[in-house]
């Protein structure tokens with residue numbers, strides 16, 4: 456029978472809240488400070504992944520709390536079909552006032568899925584505005600996640616998450632191979648060959664669909680939750696961007712998880728030698744202090760809509776919500792003023808070094824990868840053959856549990872290889888963490904992986 460866990464302030468009460476796991480309620484989080492979360496027993500848990508790469512400033516940052524309180528006292532809500540607000544204008548200026556990579560407009564929403572939906576709809580609208588209504592197709596990649604609403608779920612491709620809803624998903628989307636070197640690069644291939652093969656596959660997909668029917672290609676610069684922090688090989692993004700340009704399709708980057716400083720630059724694309732036509736951001740934008748996401752749009756696309764219908768055919772009740780905007784503005788100011796991107800790069804090097812020392816020769820870790828404070832380890836049954844554990848063993852869930860028992864919250868996932876097989880653990884510590892806390896994260900994760908492996912051996 457489902458009852459609240461012992462950690463509940465009211466033990467024995469059946470929760471009315473529909474949790475992700477309907478049989479077992481999660482423990483209560485009752486407080487937080489810095490990189491620590493506090494449960495109902497007063498136990499402190501080291502937040503090694505900021506939830507799902509969200510809490511970039513950790514918990515209860517005074518500057519952000521102050522910004523939220525002062526905005527709430529001034530104006531908590533005004534509907535965007537009647538009014539704009541100072542705080543929303545200020546956030547848009549902050550994000551695209553300097554036109555980074557030609558991005559000149561910001562559409563403010565409540566999270567990552569909404570940001571991706573907006574990106575897809577703007578891409579479609581752009582082609583209607585410029586007289587190319589036949590462009591109705593979107594190409595994405597396997598082993599990607601773009602959100603859980605139906606459009607974003609259709610764009611992503613993690614078959615385990617999609618399976619139940621497949622009949623509801625649009626067939627406007629098709630998928631090419633991911634830039635996932637550990638699993639997809641052939642032994643006979645150099646990195647350059649691998650990139651050339653992936654670009655050729657994208658080219659072939661354009662040809663198969665009819666190049667002038669494709670509206671956009673969408674990808675995560677560093678793949679997050681599906682495969683665990685997978686950066687693309689050198690030259691991949693310029694190569695796929697060139698394919699899009701050749702065929703007049705838009706290039707959309709989903710930086711919901713890897714963006715806003717997570718990989719050591721504000722935008723992950725800054726390291727790739729490309730700029731997107733449209734970009735989705737969320738998690739690190741507001742750092743979890745309020746639900747907020749944004750779709751950043753290039754000047755070219757904004758101008759086409761302005762010169763065309765002059766209307767953006769989209770909208771949500773809570774878009775550009777003043778509290779979300781206030782949180783995001785404060786988070787972004789803190790990142791700049793406290794020089795946190797430099798900190799992410801420095802601590803990222805330490806995190807990588809420690810992970811390689813701890814897991815580089817581990818029999819059950821096949822790969823350590825990532826960038827900045829965004830690192831993943833891929834769990835395998837056998838390092839030499841790269842064979843995964845039997846999915847029925849739920850290795851990722853075992854590691855999550857073992858880590859929590861040791862006072863570490865990390866973000867393990869399953870279906871790493873094909874949506875069903877494979878396990879990984881994702882780490883995304885807050886940018887404010889210390890070197891000592893990085894050491895603790897790796898130490899506790901090491902113990903958790905060893906304990907989980909030992910557990911199944913019995």
Ligand SMILES: Cc1ncc(COP(=O)(O)O)c(C=O)c1O
Nearest residue numbers: 566567568600601602679711712
């Ligand atoms: C790359 C990426 N895109 C989109 C989303 C969806 O964001 P949200 O859960 O805020 O709707 C996520 C969430 O994990 C993500 O990682």
